[in-house]
Amino acid sequence: MDPDIIYGNSKLNHATQPDKIMKTLLLIRHAKSSWDHAHLTDFERPLNDRGKKDAPLMAKKVKERKLKIDRFISSPAKRAKKTATIFMEEYELKEKDLVLVPSLYEASEKNFYDCIENINDKDDVVALFSHNPGITDFVNRLTDKNIDNMPTCAVFAMKIKTKKWKDFEKAGKEFLFFDYPKNV
Numbered sequence: 001m002d003p004d005i006i007y008g009n010s011k012l013n014h015a016t017q018p019d020k021i022m023k024t025l026l027l028i029r030h031a032k033s034s035w036d037h038a039h040l041t042d043f044e045r046p047l048n049d050r051g052k053k054d055a056p057l058m059a060k061k062v063k064e065r066k067l068k069i070d071r072f073i074s075s076p077a078k079r080a081k082k083t084a085t086i087f088m089e090e091y092e093l094k095e096k097d098l099v100l101v102p103s104l105y106e107a108s109e110k111n112f113y114d115c116i117e118n119i120n121d122k123d124d125v126v127a128l129f130s131h132n133p134g135i136t137d138f139v140n141r142l143t144d145k146n147i148d149n150m151p152t153c154a155v156f157a158m159k160i161k162t163k164k165w166k167d168f169e170k171a172g173k174e175f176l177f178f179d180y181p182k183n184v
Contacts, residue, residue, distance in 0.1 A: 023160040023168075024067065024125040024176070025116065028087070029135050030080040031055040031153040043077045043105065054153040054181040055083045059090035061179060062127075062155055070123035072097065073115065075104035075130050083153065084129040107134040109141065119165040143175040154180035 031051030047055065062069075069091060074084035085095045103111040107130050119126055136150040143158055150156065156178050162171035
């Protein structure tokens with residue numbers, strides 16, 4: 001196990017430009033959320049100050065890897081959507097281009113597969129924002145890398161050996177990196 005690769009200290013040159021027969025998927029847990037407003041539902045909880053600091057930091061770290069993200073997809077929950085829009089700002093994209101998928105809130109493994117397998121094939125590099133515990137459970141089913149917990153604003157990236165997202169579940173997958181805010 002190479003800690004530089006697993007924890008994202010290396011630039012991973014082979015990850016910077018996707019091959020035409022490969023897709024790249026970044027699974028991102030939303031940034032730290034606030035519990036300060038008891039009247040809000042879980043779905044409505046905003047980012048707290050740490051989340052507002054961590055999301056731009058992680059967006060910048062991902063962009064430094066020279067990954068050109070074609071599509072941003074998120075749970076519509078306020079904290080996930082805000083994390084995604086902060087990443088999009090780093091890429092100079094508008095919130096109107098964010099794809100919201102309701103099933104990514106409290107997502108099961110099947111919800112993740114259904115979402116991913118319906119991505120447009122013209123999108124080679126996709127960032128998908130969701131929640132625990134589903135996102136941790138899902139990433140641990142995809143490659144030989146085991147992640148005990150996806151901390152808030154963690155990014156787990158992989159290459160998928162396919163031209164078509166609909167083949168995601170059965171396609172070979174190659175772990176690229178795992179990074180998170182406290183790994184600075």
